[in-house]
Amino acid sequence: LVIVLDFGGQYSHLIARRIRELKVFCEMLPFSTPVAEIAAKKPKGIVFSGGPSSVYQDKAPACDPAIYETGIPILGICYGMQLMAQQLGGGVSRAVQREYGKTGLNVLERDKLLGCMEPVEQCWMSHGDRVEKAPPGFSITASTDHSPVAAMVCPDRRLYAVQFHPEVVHTPKGQDVLKAFLYDICGCHGLWTMGSFLERAVAEVKRRVGDKKVLCGLSGGVDSSVAAVLVQRAVGDQLTCVFVNQGLLRKGEAEQVQKTFREKFKINLVYVDARERFLSKLAGVTDPERKRKIIGEEFIRVFEDEAARLGDIDFLVQGTLYPDVVESGTATAAVIKSHHNVGCLPEDMKFELVEPLRWLFKDEVRALGEEMDLPEEVVWRQPFPGPGMAVRVLGEVTAEKVAVVQEADAIVEEEIRKAGLYRRIWQSFAILPDMKSVGVMGDERTYSYTVAIRAVMSNDAMTADWVRLPYEVLEAISSRIVSEIKEVNRVVYDITSKPPATIEWE
Numbered sequence: 001l002v003i004v005l006d007f008g009g010q011y012s013h014l015i016a017r018r019i020r021e022l023k024v025f026c027e028m029l030p031f032s033t034p035v036a037e038i039a040a041k042k043p044k045g046i047v048f049s050g051g052p053s054s055v056y057q058d059k060a061p062a063c064d065p066a067i068y069e070t071g072i073p074i075l076g077i078c079y080g081m082q083l084m085a086q087q088l089g090g091g092v093s094r095a096v097q098r099e100y101g102k103t104g105l106n107v108l109e110r111d112k113l114l115g116c117m118e119p120v121e122q123c124w125m126s127h128g129d130r131v132e133k134a135p136p137g138f139s140i141t142a143s144t145d146h147s148p149v150a151a152m153v154c155p156d157r158r159l160y161a162v163q164f165h166p167e168v169v170h171t172p173k174g175q176d177v178l179k180a181f182l183y184d185i186c187g188c189h190g191l192w193t194m195g196s197f198l199e200r201a202v203a204e205v206k207r208r209v210g211d212k213k214v215l216c217g218l219s220g221g222v223d224s225s226v227a228a229v230l231v232q233r234a235v236g237d238q239l240t241c242v243f244v245n246q247g248l249l250r251k252g253e254a255e256q257v258q259k260t261f262r263e264k265f266k267i268n269l270v271y272v273d274a275r276e277r278f279l280s281k282l283a284g285v286t287d288p289e290r291k292r293k294i295i296g297e298e299f300i301r302v303f304e305d306e307a308a309r310l311g312d313i314d315f316l317v318q319g320t321l322y323p324d325v326v327e328s329g330t331a332t333a334a335v336i337k338s339h340h341n342v343g344c345l346p347e348d349m350k351f352e353l354v355e356p357l358r359w360l361f362k363d364e365v366r367a368l369g370e371e372m373d374l375p376e377e378v379v380w381r382q383p384f385p386g387p388g389m390a391v392r393v394l395g396e397v398t399a400e401k402v403a404v405v406q407e408a409d410a411i412v413e414e415e416i417r418k419a420g421l422y423r424r425i426w427q428s429f430a431i432l433p434d435m436k437s438v439g440v441m442g443d444e445r446t447y448s449y450t451v452a453i454r455a456v457m458s459n460d461a462m463t464a465d466w467v468r469l470p471y472e473v474l475e476a477i478s479s480r481i482v483s484e485i486k487e488v489n490r491v492v493y494d495i496t497s498k499p500p501a502t503i504e505w506e
């Protein structure tokens with residue numbers, strides 16, 4: 001285990017990613033974590049991230065200097081180096097000229113850390129302050145035109161620091177520098193794999209849960225599915241999963257989830273058919289935010305009823321991922337849409353949370369799902385909103401309209417898969433706008449629904465670009481929809497990006 005201490009740098013996540021790519025497990029902790037807590041985890045190394053502050057500012061983020069006395073190797077990056085310099089008696093001040101972007105690095109001493117580098121290397125810089133003077137006992141191993149100290153080391157105390165960012169691709173030897181720190185200086189072996197993560201996570205859940213009972217809300221999405229299967233490995237029948245069919249799922253999803261979890265994984269699955277309950281609550285409602293609220297609240301009611309019926313539940317499984325953990329509490333974005341996730345529960349429900357995926361990134365969750373042999377359809381499912389088809393049927397939601405959009409959606413998915421595009425696209429789906437238009441079929445005039453198709457590329461759903469789908473794929477989708485769904489006589493393709501549009505239409 002290696003700890004990344006986060007000082008708020010924009011690349012902190014990336015450091016964690018790079019370390020894991022070197023097959024060393026790492027956790028990111030806030031800079032304020034007490035040294036005793038860090039030491040108790042027995043990390044083989046610690047990395048200080050960069051950060052936006054100046055070390056000489058009031059209230060600049062700083063860790064307890066006792067960390068330097070633990071004997072654990074430390075690598076300071078950017079702000080992390082400046083902090084180390086300042087805390088150990090060196091000098092930091094505003095640079096005459098800030099360095100930003102690709103910068104030439106003069107390697108003065110090819111020590112254990114920089115041994116992989118040539119005397120002159122390219123590196124990526126992003127800083128306004130610089131270390132003027134290395135602390136006593138340190139030697140300077142690299143410099144640049146504007147930074148007299150671009151790397152400094154004190155091997156006796158196992159302290160290392162670089163001003164540049166080894167974690168970004170614009171430092172071509174960056175990964176080798178991290179590797180040298182992890183393997184040669186910290187003595188990590190690079191044996192961390194999904195298999196070893198799984199073993200560790202299962203043992204941890206077992207230890208925490210003991211012989212108590214655990215509940216899990218399954219949505220059919222990859223996160224809750226992987227979390228459920230992992231917890232079942234740990235505690236077997238002490239786990240009960242609740243899967244609520246609110247009538248707003250994708251076509252065939254209810255059956256698929258039951259088959260996967262009941263038959264393949266032999267998980268205790270409570271299937272709640274709440275279709276009537278949700279649809280009757282949604283009758284006559286057209287406002288998108290009201291729809292979301294109603295579904296969110298009703299979901300909680302259904303879940304509460306089930307939990308009460310099951311009795312004596314101590315733990316609740318949630319498929320929280322690492323980015324959620326890191327971002328929670330810091331995001332203060334305006335409410336564009338009140339997202340609700342399956343599994344978001346009222347505060348007065350007294351469960352302890354089990355979050356076995358809280359250290360993982362999305363692609364790692366998928367790898368873990370594959371490791372546990374979850375089916376491809378689950379592991380590679382595109383994201384699906386908690387309120388489901390309700391936000392893809394514009395205007396009032398009725399059973400008839402949901403059935404139309406489910407059919408259309410299934411056709412989109414089939415054709416996109418057939419074209420080999422499903423995994424590459426962030427989301428692709430059908431929408432049923434609240435409109436009809438005139439058409440002609442046979443010799444008859446028709447007056448039927450329009451279906452819209454949306455396909456977007458995105459990294460994080462915050463921004464998205466519409467996909468330039470091949471015309472043949474669009475054609476196949478369009479002709480199948482109008483011929484297979486009698487209620488539809490027109491198909492249109494959404495060619496807006498986010499912003500200004502959002503991914504979902506409501």
Ligand code: XMP
Pocket residue numbers: 292336337338339340341342383384385386387391427461462498501502503504505506
């Ligand atoms: P928008 O439409 O805001 O969507 O661009 C961004 C991402 O979030 C999904 N989404 C939701 N997910 N509950 C969810 O769990 C919701 O209410 C919700 N609304 C949108 C959407 O599918 C996209 O991936």
